[in-house]
Amino acid sequence: MAPEPREILLYALILVLLVSITALSLRWRRMTVHLRNIVSTHDSELGAREAELDNIVKVWLPEILELGGANFSVTPLLSHPELEGTPYGQNLQEVLEKFRRSEEMARQRANEAAKTALKTSMRAIQGLTHEQQQAISQMQEAHDDHRVLQGLLEIDHMNAQLGRRTQAIAILCGAWPGRQRASAPLIDVVRGATSRIRDYRRVKTQTHLEYAVVSSAVEPVVLAVAELLDNAARHSEPSTMVHVSTLPTHNGVSIVIDDAGVGLHPRDIQRSVRLLSPSESPDVTRLGNPPQFGFALIGVLAVRYGFSVSVDLRSPYGGVRAIVYLPANLLTDITSHRDRPPHDADTHRYTASAPPDLQAPFL
8 A cells, every 4th residue: 555645745854854853963063073172272272371371470580580681581482382473472472571671671770770879889988998098007107116016007907908898899880990000020919919818827829930910900910819819718717728829821820829618519610600701790789698799800800801710620728729810911021020110109019028018009
């Protein structure tokens, strides 16, 4: 019995309905998968953005503050490659770059302000130390009592140390060392440096080289050697000696300073290398708390006057070996020094007397 047309129509409608439902179901499934992929992608991107922002706040910004804006590079920056080239990633890099520039400008302004304030203050203190030195000299000439003279000598020595400290800070802030109008024998330069430290009695000098330091480099070399001697004496036992010797080299002379201290930590060696060979003027606001001016001063003087200093070797006594290398252009024959007429009394004097001469002005 053949199906009736009504049944055929019903079956056809059911078939069409099933096909439509299947098609809609497949389309819905594809849309669901697509939407899930979109949501997953958005979740992944959101997670990457949050992680990147967290990385910037906890890693990059503190690193910029630690290294300084001038020493920080913003590329490569993003730790999530999928953010590179996106507007969000570009905005993050722009924020970091602006923060770096702002930090650099703020640090420069702070450094310049600190240098100006320190330089002005040191100039006033240097004037007072020079007046005090003149007063001490007048008292030494007016009194014959050896006890009074001994006391004045101790005061004079302390005044010399104060003058060296103020002079060092002033030079770091842009001032120039005092003028030396004549060359000075190498031995007198070393003794002049020895006279400006507290423990000058612990310094043992051995040199027989017939060289003199040219006039323009005398005071800078004295200051650099004094800082190294003071550092050696302060970081070694009071019962030990600081040994100073001079060695001729192919194109100059080396002043070698050996102490019997504890030596330098590798981290301190890295810091000293950076400060002793600076690529730019040191930032006085980043010299520690309390500030450590010594190596920074030596680096400024070495770059400005053309000598070099290293402290990365161990001395034969277990401490640090510091070497000041003076190239040939900073040296002259000692006979030419002796042939020159005496210079003015208001300039530096380096005598071979013991205790060392402490009467030299500092600027």
